[in-house]
Amino acid sequence: MTDVTSRCGFVAIVGRPNVGKSTLLNHLLGQKISITSRKPQTTRHRITGVYTEGNTQLVFVDTPGLHKEQHKALNRLMNATVLDVLKDVDVVLFVVERLVFNDEDQMVLDALSGIKVPVLLLINKIDQIDRREKLLPHMERLSRLYNFAEIIPLAVLNGHNLDTVLSCVKNYLPEGGFLYPEDQITDRSSRFLAAELIREKITRQLGDELPYEVTVEIEKFEQQGAVLHIHGLILVDKAGQKQIIIGRDGERLKSIGTAARLDMERAFEHKVMLNLWVKVKSGWADDERALQSLS
Structure with a gap:
């Protein structure tokens, strides 16, 4: 589809290890293309997932979790992969979890400081918050840390607010023709x-x-x-x-x-x-x- 009214863009999914980035990608696509486990740093590679609906194509890029330990080449390569992805995307989804915002979350936020594209903050696993009345004050605190385009609470595993994420991302995509065939779901072999x-x-x-x-x-x-x-x-x-x-x-x-x-x-x-x-x-x-x- 090459109609000038179509929209297409790259969407990076970033965050510290084990906040649910790969699970989010799989659920948005409705198909498993990025592996998951409870062990942090399961994702090592840049994984691209393609979501096409109507006149819109979202090219999601799942990334390894940014983390402080860089003693081994594997860890350094994973962090470099994240920073490289951020150089050439149209929208960023920054995933955190529950009521937590720690030093590694701040490290991710620092990495976003120089980019000029919309950053949507996604607070995942809200279904695991015991006292839901704490969520709104937490969202307000986070809103003061960065000029987020949107702040969206969600629970990926039960599908809560995934449609909201998709509709918000579509609003920030540039106009342009599709980069992938409509039936393609990943660029990985x-x-x-x-x-x-x-x-x-x-x-x-x-x-x-x-x-x-x-x-x-x-x-x-x-x-x-x-x-x-x-x-x-x-x-x-x-x-x-x-x-x-x-x-x-x-x-x-x-x-x-x-x-x-x-x-x-x-x-x-x-x-x-x-x-x-x-x-x-x-x-x-x-x-x-x-x-x-x-x-």
């Missing part, structure tokens, strides 16, 4: 999504048992008849991490594979044969050059 789904299951099932030194490479992604054959290589930093992922008699790796395969079959709408291996590759999380190839 199927191989990338497969790797992310595997990593999500590892993060969800193992929680605090593993640090962040885990990544996934797809070595084979091949359609044979009605079946997708996918081979995934799980890279860890230490031999002990390999044993944790494999588990006793391979049960943990089997559980991870089963959960990932079911999500892949929903995402790709094909039967999937998934094979997983685990390999130790020491120091990968602090190798900037290697990390660039994984992003």
Whole structure:
């Protein structure tokens, strides 16, 4: 669609780790394209999700959570990704949660200080606030920190106010033709999504048992008849991490594979044969050059 009355623009989703940015993106799109877990910093990459309705196209960019710890190359790369995204967007969604506004939230706000596009503050998880009468004074305090275009309380998981977010964002988009076909929902490849789904299951099932030194490479992604054959290589930093992922008699790796395969079959709408291996590759999380190839 190229009608001059159409609107299209890039919308960055930013915030500290674990406030619900990826969950927000998935719910706005009505489809899972960004992995989630309760563990902070699950998102490492810039994920683009495309929402098209009528004469409007919103190109959402989910980002890793900005955080203070930058000792490893992985953390530095994640923070650099966020700051790079902010240079070229039309609207920013700044996500915080409940009645919290801490040092990491302030770090995100500081990163927004030089941009000249509308910033919408989204206060997520309001359904978890015990005393709702505290919300309005909290919103008033936050409104004095920055000239937010809008402040919207929402509860992503139950869908509260998601329509309000979409309608507000549309008001701030520039006029212009669509950047993506109307039926496209992400710019990421199927191989990338497969790797992310595997990593999500590892993060969800193992929680605090593993640090962040885990990544996934797809070595084979091949359609044979009605079946997708996918081979995934799980890279860890230490031999002990390999044993944790494999588990006793391979049960943990089997559980991870089963959960990932079911999500892949929903995402790709094909039967999937998934094979997983685990390999130790020491120091990968602090190798900037290697990390660039994984992003």
